[in-house]
Amino acid sequence: AQKITQTQPGMFVQEKEAVTLDCTYDTSDPSYGLFWYKQPSSGEMIFLIYQGSYDQQNATEGRYSLNFQKARKSANLVISASQLGDSAMYFCAMRGAIQGAQKLVFGQGTRLTINP
């Protein structure tokens, strides 16, 4: 079975600071993908970043980067220079290549609040 754990229910950060959202995972699939989504108060789910398990480099997308540590089974999201608009729920998810291929498995989410 696959599992995603996000241990931070909520985080409060000052504007312009960097923030790290934690995500650990468990899977028996030898190959898998890891995703981060943002959910603002409007409810829509916005894709942020993807990391493949065999990718040699950490993924980056603008102010978002993924700190991927395969041996520790962690895939933390780093947001640099946080903005007020970053306040939202953030979900980590994974998809296995074999056993877990049919669907994404999501964590419980972290609610990030950016203070001015």
Place this chain on the structure above:
Amino acid sequence: DGGITQSPKYLFRKEGQNVTLSCEQNLNHDAMYWYRQDPGQGLRLIYYSQIVNDFQKGDIAEGYSVSREKKESFPLTVTSAQKNPTAFYLCASSMGWERNYGYTFGSGTRLTVV
């Protein structure tokens, strides 16, 4: 532009009624999914479909039903058997089931029992 359309955005249901939530995609995606989200909580999978005329139960399928008669459409019916249907419902689609295929989500339907 391609995407997923969920309707209605808000839905009110009287107790004992069945209601149907619409989900339509023009992305030519094979797989479609329905999730339920309660306030401040994560996503729980209700049903998913990988191909037309086939679907599988997710983790909380009781009280819900779906159909997949067309590739573009995956409607969800919340039946009177669902004891606590008030929640936010998200529909998603995926090109396939490769490990690098994430989801495209609709904007959601907020269902309230009155």
